[in-house]
Amino acid sequence: MxxxxxxxxxxxxxxxxxxxxxxxxxxxxxxxxxxxxxxxxxxxxxxxxxxxxxxxxxxxxxxxxxxxxxxxxxxxxxxxxxxxxxxxxxxxxxxxxxxxxxxxxxxxxxxxxxxxxxxxxxxxxxxxxxxxxxxxxxxxxxxxxxxxxxVESDLTGTPVLLVNPRVGVPTGPVFKAWDGVDRGEMPIGSVRRIALEGRNDLEAPAIAICPVVADMLAALRATEPFLARMSGSGATCFALYDSEAQLQAAWDKLAETQPHWWKMAGKLR
Missing domain, CATH: 3.30.230.10 (Ribosomal Protein S5; domain 2)
Structure with a gap:
């Protein structure tokens, strides 16, 4: 087995x-x-x-x-x-x-x-x-x-919270809705620097298709992570924290205010 x-x-x-x-x-x-x-x-x-x-x-x-x-x-x-x-x-x-x-x-x-x-x-x-x-x-x-x-990661072991509204967002329509504007290359440097200075160009088209993505990002940012962003083409969003205590506090807050959202907590590999 x-x-x-x-x-x-x-x-x-x-x-x-x-x-x-x-x-x-x-x-x-x-x-x-x-x-x-x-x-x-x-x-x-x-x-x-x-x-x-x-x-x-x-x-x-x-x-x-x-x-x-x-x-x-x-x-x-x-x-x-x-x-x-x-x-x-x-x-x-x-x-x-x-x-x-x-x-x-x-x-x-x-x-x-x-x-x-x-x-x-x-x-x-x-x-x-x-x-x-x-x-x-x-x-x-x-x-x-x-x-x-x-690449070697300086974020390995970082506490992470995943949140999804239980709404599927197909990849194809999100890419199709991208506005075609090249906003520049990904930063160079440590993994932390790339994450903090980078972006997700699919956030705007995903929000246009699934507006609750904006609500999730706002809810995650209210828990004071050092980064909150949508993953891939959505709808899942993630937040990265400096400590397990911050992650637990964020989990507890969202469990109370958004009990129907799917959540998963873990650490970056």
Whole structure:
């Protein structure tokens, strides 16, 4: 039996530079990962199978067309695996939930049989965030986000709070609503500096589509983190704190004022 956590992905910064002729966007992003997420287990079986449970399992319309099943089919892994997925992260949430699940499958296969030399190309075919989610370490992504440069992080261990309104926001419409303005390159320096001086260029179009994103950012900033920002294309927002006590106080406040929002607390890996 193999077990793996599909670590929640956040974008500490996400700069959209231009629309490409192939329909994708040229990005500069700083990926970071929280030490919690979906949970997967796998065991040898006569054929591949996938079972799902957990709070957000019902949001997966077709488990056998799920990215986990696709990740299994793209990798040599023996006769078959029976995979169980506990879906704890909201879907279409800017946390790379499906990509994180696929990344966890890649790591399980790596531990069991090793990954092929072209694993990164195979991962990228599943989604732009999948290669970063396989690594699940702080890294800078360029191109469509698949060209990765791992970096040492001075934010490892930082308390982080994730908040989602339980409203899915599809990635495509948010990118389509981006105004096309290049607001400049991502800063250079430490991870903390890039996070503080960077931005998420998809916040404005996401708020136009899902106005509660602005409410979440305001609520998080009222808890006095040193950074609050939307992750990916939304709708999840995150806040970073200097201490566990600040994080706990923020959790308690939001539990009282916004009890229906999904929340997850953890630390940056």
């Amino acid at each position: 193999l077990t793996e956590t599909a670590y929640a992905k956040i974008n500490l910064a996400l700069h959209v530079r231009r629309r490409r002729e192939d329909g994708y966007h040229e990005l500069e992003t700083l990926f970071a990962f929280v030490d919690d997420g979906d949970r997967l287990s796998g065991s040898l079986a006569d054929a591949d199978s996938l079972s799902t449970h957990g709070e957000f399992a019902a949001k997966i319309d077709d488990p056998f067309g799920n990215i986990v099943a696709k990740a299994l089919s793209t990798l040599p892994h023996g006769k078959g695996w029976a995979v169980d997925l506990e879906k704890r992260l909201p879907v279409a949430a800017g946390l790379g939930g499906g990509s994180a699940d696929a990344g966890a499958v890649f790591r399980m296969v790596e531990r069991s049989a090793g990954l092929p030399g072209d694993w990164q190309t195979r991962a990228a075919r599943l989604g732009a965030d999948v290669p970063a989610c396989v690594l699940s370490t702080t890294c800078i992504g360029t191109g469509t986000g698949t060209d990765l440069q791992p």
